[in-house]
Amino acid sequence: MTDLLAALLLGIIEGITEFLPISSTGHLLIAERWLGHRSDLFNIAIQAGAILAVVLIYRERLWQLAMSFLHRGDVPAASTGVYGQAPRDYAYKLALAFGVTAVLGVAVKKLGFELPTAVTPIAWALVLGGVWMLAAEHFAAKRATALGERSHVTWSVATLVGIAQVVAGVFPGTSRSATTIFVALLFGVTNRAAATEFAFLVGIPTMFAATGYELLDVLGNGQAAHEDWGLLAIAFTASAFTAFVAVKWLLHYIQSHRFTAFAIYRFVLGAALLWWVPAGH
Known part of the structure; x- marks a missing residue:
């Protein structure tokens, strides 16, 4: 397989x-076993493409949140549609979630934790994550029936979402989006769209910070001098385009569907990997 095709596939x-x-992370670690390992800068580029896509999708919401700090007092929530919350209050909760992630993330880095690259633990994380999703969806549905529609993100939910991002980062295969969405659904929010939006919005500064940190490290050790910038551009573009389509589709899908299909996919992929890949690899 040519480097061009491999870069395109990894970006997609x-x-x-x-x-x-x-x-x-789980999918990329698995894909690289067949498509070849890529540089840190390459992984930074494709992640940046995905972040850009989400920024474009939520550009109006991000602008509303930013503009709320230029007004005296807060802008009424009804005028902005931030799920029943004043936009400045919502922005502060996003900042809290990001802050919790940043502090705990630095602590994890200081402890010298390294992501596992073997397929077996990733496969188990996919399977167990599917179990977690089904259980969380079940209990979240019961909460929604008992409590009714709740879209308001509390301070405790923001804190838990921040912790969930770190947990997902430590265990590849668990999924940052799945962990954060279901933590929000289980501990405060009953509206899937509201939980998903908060998880995605807090992911923007989190991923930008992680990407920036990694980029500084790469530029500092001279790896960038040996990079194929043409392949990087192709992979970045492919990632941005497919992420835009995928997120748009997901936001429409969850309006009328549960996350069950994703749990089933995780079961199938995890089981297939455990079946085909030798133990310990």
């Missing part, structure tokens, strides 16, 4: 899986 895989609740 990143774009599709980054915000769907099926784990982008």
Whole structure:
């Protein structure tokens, strides 16, 4: 397989899986076993493409949140549609979730934790993550029936979402989006769209910070001098385009569907990997 095709495929895989609740890190680690390992800068580029797509999708919401700090007092929530919350209050909760992630993420880095690259633990994370999704969906549905429609994100939910991002980052295969969405659904929000939006919005500064940190490290050690920038551009574009389509589709899908199909996909993929890949690999 040519480097061009491999770069294109990896960009597409990143774009599709980054915000769907099926784990982008897990899919990329698995794909690289067959498509070849890529540089840190390459992985930064395709992740940046996926982030750009979500920024474009939520550009109006991000602008509303930013503009809320230029007004005296807060803008009425009804005028902005931030799920029943004043936009400045919502922005502060996003900041809290990001802050929790940043502090705990730095602590994990200081402890020297490294992501597992073997397929077996990733496969188990996919399967167990599917179980978690089904259980969380069940209990979230019961909460929604008992409590009614709740779209308001509380301070405790924001804190838990921040913790969930770190947990997902430590265990590839769990999925950052799945973990954060279902933490929000289980501990406060009953509206799937509201939980998903908060998870995606808090993912923007989180992923930008992680990408920026990795980029500084790559530029500092001179790896960028040996990079094929043409392949990077192709992979970045493929990731951005497919992420835009995937997120748009997901936001429409969850309006009338549960996340069950994603859990089933995780079961099938995880079981297939456990069956085909030798233990310990």
